[in-house]
Amino acid sequence: MTAQTRGDPTWYTPAALPDELRTLDRPIMGGLQVGAPGKVGLLELAFEQCGGTTRVVRHYQRAPLHVYRPIHLDESFPGMAFVFVQQFGDGYVDGDRCRIDVDCGPGTTAHVTTQTATNLYRTPRNFATQLVNLRVGPRAVLEYLPDAIVPFRGARFFQRTCMTIDVDSTAIVGEVLLPGRVARGERHAYGFYWAETEARRPDGGLLFADLIRLCPAESGGTRLLALLGGWDVLATLYVVTGRGRAHELVELLRRATTQEGVITGVSTLPNDCGASARFLGSTSQAVCAAMRSAWGAAREALLGAPAPYLRKG
Numbered sequence: 001m002t003a004q005t006r007g008d009p010t011w012y013t014p015a016a017l018p019d020e021l022r023t024l025d026r027p028i029m030g031g032l033q034v035g036a037p038g039k040v041g042l043l044e045l046a047f048e049q050c051g052g053t054t055r056v057v058r059h060y061q062r063a064p065l066h067v068y069r070p071i072h073l074d075e076s077f078p079g080m081a082f083v084f085v086q087q088f089g090d091g092y093v094d095g096d097r098c099r100i101d102v103d104c105g106p107g108t109t110a111h112v113t114t115q116t117a118t119n120l121y122r123t124p125r126n127f128a129t130q131l132v133n134l135r136v137g138p139r140a141v142l143e144y145l146p147d148a149i150v151p152f153r154g155a156r157f158f159q160r161t162c163m164t165i166d167v168d169s170t171a172i173v174g175e176v177l178l179p180g181r182v183a184r185g186e187r188h189a190y191g192f193y194w195a196e197t198e199a200r201r202p203d204g205g206l207l208f209a210d211l212i213r214l215c216p217a218e219s220g221g222t223r224l225l226a227l228l229g230g231w232d233v234l235a236t237l238y239v240v241t242g243r244g245r246a247h248e249l250v251e252l253l254r255r256a257t258t259q260e261g262v263i264t265g266v267s268t269l270p271n272d273c274g275a276s277a278r279f280l281g282s283t284s285q286a287v288c289a290a291m292r293s294a295w296g297a298a299r300e301a302l303l304g305a306p307a308p309y310l311r312k313g
Contacts, residue, residue, distance in 0.1 A: 001044065001060070006042055006062070009035055011099065012040055012097045012098070012131065013097055013129070014129050014131060014158060014160055017158065018158070018213075020192055020194075020215070021127050021158055021194070024125075024126055024127055024156065025126065025127075026125070028094055028095050028125045028126050032095065034095040034126060035097065036095075038063060038064060038088075039093075039095055039096050039097065040062065040096075040097050040098070041063065041064045041065035041097075041098035041099070042061065042062040042065060042098070042099050043060070043061050043062075043066070043067065043085065043099070043100045043101070044060040044061070044103075045058070045067070045083060045101070045102050045103065045112070046058035046059075046103040047081060047104045047105055047108040047110045047140075048105040048108060049106065049107040049108050053072065053078070053079045053081075054079055054081040054108040054109050055070070056069070056070055058103075063088050064087050064096075064098070065085065065086075065087055065098055065100065066085075066086055066087075066088070067083050067085055067086065068084070068086075070082060070083045070110075073310075074111075074305065074308045075308075076305040076306060076308075077308075079109055080109040080141070081108075081109070081110045081111070082110075082111045082113070082310070083112045083113075084113055084114065084115045084312075085100070085112065085113070085114045085115065086114070086115045087118065090118075090119050091118055091119030091120060091121055092118070092119070092120050092121060092128035092130070092155075093121045093123070093128065094121075094122075094123040094124065094125055094126045094127070094128065095123075095125075095128070096128040097128075097129050098128075098129070098130045098131070099131040099132075099133070100130070100131070100132045100133070101133045101135075102132075102135065102142065102144065103137075104134075104136045104137055104141075104169075105140065106137045106138045106139055106140060107137075107140060108137070108140045108141070108142075109140070109142075109303075110141070110142050110143070111142075111143040111145070112143070112145075112146075113143075113144075113146055113147065114146040114147045115147075115312055116147055117147045117148045117149070117150050117178075118146065118149050119150050119152060120150065120151040120152060120155035120157045120190065121152050121155060122154035123154065123156045123157075123191070126156075127157065127158060127192070128155075128157050128158075129157070129158045129159070130157075130158075130160075131159075131160050131162075132144075132159070132160070132161040134161070134162070134164070134165075134171065134173070135163075136163065136164070136165045136169040136170070136171045137166055137169060138166045138168055139166075139168055139169060140169045140170075141169065141170045141171075142169075142170070142172070143173075143295075144171070144174075145172070145173070145174045145295065146174075146175065147176070147312070148176035148177065148178050148284060148288070149175065149176065150178045150180060150181065151177070151178075151180050151190035151193055152181060152189075152190065153180065153181075153186045154190065154191050155190040155192075155193075156190070156191040156192040157190075157192065157193055158192075158195075159194070159195045159196070160195075160196045160197075161197045161198070162198055162200070163197075163199040163200070164199075164200050164201070164202055165200070165201065165207070165240050165273075166201070166202060167201065167242050168242040169242065170239075170240070170241040170242070170302055170303070171199070171238070171240045171241070172238070172239050172295060172298060172299070173237070173240070174236060174237040174238065174291060174295065175235065176287065176288060177212075177214075177234045178232075178233055182232075188214070188216045188221060188222045188232070189216065190216060191216075191217065192214075193213070193214040193215075194213050195211070195212040195213075196209070196210070197209070197210045197211075197236075197238065198210070199238070199269075199273065207240065207269065207270060207271050207273045208269045208271065208276075210236070210238075212234070214228075231263070231280035232281075232282055232283075233280065233281045233283065233284050233286075233287040234278070234279070234280060235278070235279040235281075235288070235291050236277070236278050237277045237278075237279075237294050237298075238269070238274065239274045239275050239276070239298045239302075240269065240274040241273075241274050242273075243302045244301060245272075246268040246269065246272040246273070246274055247268060249268075249274060249275040249301070250267065250268055252297050252298070252301055253266045253275055253294050253297060254266045256294050256296070256297035257277060257279070257290050257293055257294050259281075259286055259289050259293065260286070261282055261283065261286040262279050262281040262286050262287055262289075263279070263280050263281070264277055264278070264279050277294050279291060292307060295307050
């Protein structure tokens with residue numbers, strides 16, 4: 001990308017915002033405006049296979065997003081590059097616009113995660129957004145598993161994750177949403193949480209689309225049976241792959257996700273492109289354990305390697 005492209009607000013601003021947020025897209029009085037330095041975070045990573053090891057061959061970053069050099073820490077999968085995304089300020093504030101682009105070339109293996117949980121701070125005048133674009137080339141493997149999102153009281157957040165996945169590649173993508181700062185009495189006290197996920201083939205053909213929309217201020221809040229019911233922690237894992245049959249992957253994930261205190265729903269993805277699992281639980285520890293179990297089972301079956309332990313600060 002050129003500097004001119006990156007400087008164009010359409011590059012980092014989501015198109016077709018939901019009505020709930022479009023009406024809030026207005027100037028921020030008494031603070032840094034949308035698009036100001038430090039409020040547009042950009043991260044671009046391109047991976048290529050080099051002598052049996054995956055390397056970063058293109059890297060661009062703009063604060064508040066940044067990464068250090070990749071590391072290769074998985075003894076059972078030594079060629080996989082692990083990248084830890086960090087964010088100055090520990091989270092999103094009013095008017096932040098961030099975009100992450102990950103491009104995995106043919107035969108590459110990469111794991112992208114965050115250093116710690118992502119905080120969503122109060123957004124009284126505007127909102128914060130994040131665009132995530134993941135391209136997984138032929139025979140490539142990408143694990144995109146950031147740590148949990150923690151929405152503070154009054155936070156408003158929009159996220160759109162778009163995957164472009166080759167027919168013989170594998171993408172394991174997940175997210176975890178916590179109820180907020182429970183110790184401070186903030187249980188689903190955020191204003192708005194909207195997360196779109198879609199996957200397409202390189203020719204543009206749609207594989208599936210998913211949406212999570214939570215607005216606690218609405219009648220019934222998140223306690224509605226069709227939303228979270230009596231649970232507080234929500235997580236989703238998508239396994240998109242051409243390496244196995246979808247129905248076999250579903251059975252595998254069902255056997256792997258019997259964590260006590262967590263209810264799980266597993267189903268095939270449309271177009272038989274893989275499987276998805278959704279978790280609800282009362283604690284982050286239980287839900288994250290179920291997520292890890294599902295990730296580990298999928299990894300063993302598809303890659304022949306167990307899930308590694310990632311030490312984080």
